[in-house]
Structure formats: C-alpha cells, structure tokens
C-alpha cells in the first residue's frame with residue numbers, strides 16, 4: 664500500500680505500457696441531458712476519464728459532451744481528444760462476428776473516433792462466448808478502434824481461463840465492485856499479482872453506507888466527506904475508482920482528495936468492514 668496522495672491528475676500505468684487517469688466519472692443510470700451535464704461538469708472539475716457502456720444507453724451523450732467541451736471556450740486547458748480517456752463495454756458476450764460488429768457500433772455511437780478502453784461487461788455467456796468476444800476486442804485494438812482491452816465482473820476462474828487461452832493481448836483491466844463493504848480480496852490480489860489493474864465500480868457503495876459509524880468517525884478524523892474517504896481508500900489500495908454523481912458539487916467533491924492520506928491502521932479498519940455488500944449484479948461466479 665502506498666502512502667502518496669491522489670487526485671484527478673493521478674495517472675496509472677497499465678500492463679501494455681499505456682496510461683490512464685487514476686479516477687474516472689461513472690455514468691451508469693444517467694441518460695440524455697443528465698449525462699451530458701455531468702460529463703461537462705466533470706471535465707470542468709478536471710476529470711479526464713469517463714466510464715460508459717452499451718448497456719447504459721448513454722454512449723452518444725457521453726461522447727457528445729466530451730466533443731462539445733473540447734470545442735468550447737470552457738476548454739481553458741486546451742485539451743484535445745488524446746487527453747481524454749473514454750471507456751465503453753460490450754453488453755453481452757457472443758460469437759466473434761457479433762462482438763466485432765458491436766464494438767464498431769460503439770465507436771460510431773460515441774463519435775470520438777476511437778474508444779480508449781473497451782471491456783467485456785461480464786463473464787456471462789460461457790467459455791466459448793467469452794473467448795470469442797475477447798478475440799474481437801484484440802482485433803479492435805489491432806485495427807485502432809480501441810486502445811486498451813479489458814474485462815469486467817471477472818472472477819479468478821474467468822481470468823485464469825483467459826490467461827490460459829494464451830491471448831494475443833492480456834486484459835489490462837478488470838472492473839469489479841469494490842469498496843470497504845465488499846473488498847473482494849481474492850480477485851483484487853489475483854489481479855495485482857498478474858499485472859491487471861482493478862477498476863472499482865460502486866466505489867461509494869452506492870451511497871448505502873454513508874452513515875456507517877466507522878465511516879462517519881474516520882471522515883471526521885480526516886476532515887473529509889464519507890465519499891472522499893471511500894475514494895481515497897480505493898486509490899490507496901492501488902485501484903482506479905469510478906465514483907458516479909449527477910450533481911455538480913458532488914462530482915467535484917468526490918475527487919477532491921489530494922490532502923487526504925489514510926493511515927495504515929485505518930485502512931485495515933476500513934478493510935474490516937467487508938460484508939460482501941453487492942449493490943448491483945454479481946456475475947463473478949458465472950459458469
């Protein structure tokens with residue numbers, strides 16, 4: 664565990680030598696103008712990473728918000744497309760051709776020219792669909808449609824299956840639910856031992872434990888909000904959190920963590936809150 668501090672300027676290095684932001688905005692369960700506004704507020708606050716998916720039906724809204732921001736007077740840092748990191752995900756694993764077409768559709772939908780990180784959203788569909796869909800991701804990377812390939816909701820057995828298939832590309836990322844109330848140590852340890860970056864979704868535990876007494880006490884101690892405490896806990900574990908909010912103030916608040924360093928003993932206390940709290944779906948044991 665590192666004791667350095669984290670912020671929207673934090674960059675992490677992946678197993679393919681490429682880098683990405685250390686904190687991204689999640690846009691799950693947002694749509695239309697709500698997504699558009701959240702992404703623009705986030706860009707104004709300094710976010711450079713955005714986590715969308717085919718299943719969220721907001722790839723276009725997210726892409727448009729980014730494109731419009733880059734062209735607008737609000738782009739005071741003169742950012743270009745290359746400064747932004749955009750993620751999307753394949754809704755369902757299937758045969759190679761279907762997956763390949765679906766990735767191309769996502770690239771068109773976002774209007775950003777390419778996708779920085781493309782994930783298989785879940786391991787559902789069985790071994791053959793997983794491996795064929797992964798081959799489609801590899802070819803999309805080779806074709807320049809996608810820069811980085813990864814997976815999501817993969818348990819250790821799915822990761823082993825992919826690694827043992829001798830893929831042309833190793834998954835750079837596994838995006839899974841992680842927060843102090845669901846630490847998923849077995850999966851995160853396997854990822855870290857194998858050079859796979861853990862992206863933590865629902866890093867705020869979907870706001871279900873903001874009033875937990877340990878969270879409240881430690882937030883007081885570090886003079887931060889419960890959300891900032893949980894984002895910092897994720898970063899200090901070496902994970903990349905994707906906090907979601909549609910509120911301008913919270914978007915800024917959630918990543919404003921550069922003055923916070925959680926002491927080792929308090930990290931352990933937070934680790935001890937694990938209760939396998941699942942806030943959404945839980946495909947990590949899928950056959």
Ligand SMILES: NC(=O)c1ccc[n+]([C@@H]2O[C@H](COP(=O)([O-])OP(=O)(O)OC[C@H]3O[C@@H](n4cnc5c(N)ncnc54)[C@H](OP(=O)(O)O)[C@@H]3O)[C@@H](O)[C@H]2O)c1
Nearest residue numbers: 689690691714864865866867868869870890906907908909
């Ligand atoms: N790969 C997957 O299967 C998967 C699954 C789930 C999520 N994800 C990704 O991970 C992202 C984050 O996960 P999530 O959206 O499920 O949960 P989350 O980020 O843990 O929590 C979001 C919830 O917390 C509230 N919130 C945000 N900031 C707050 C603050 N400072 N104080 C109090 N409440 C606050 C939000 O409400 P307001 O919007 O009203 O602020 C929203 O209800 C998603 O958006 C998505 O990009 C991926």
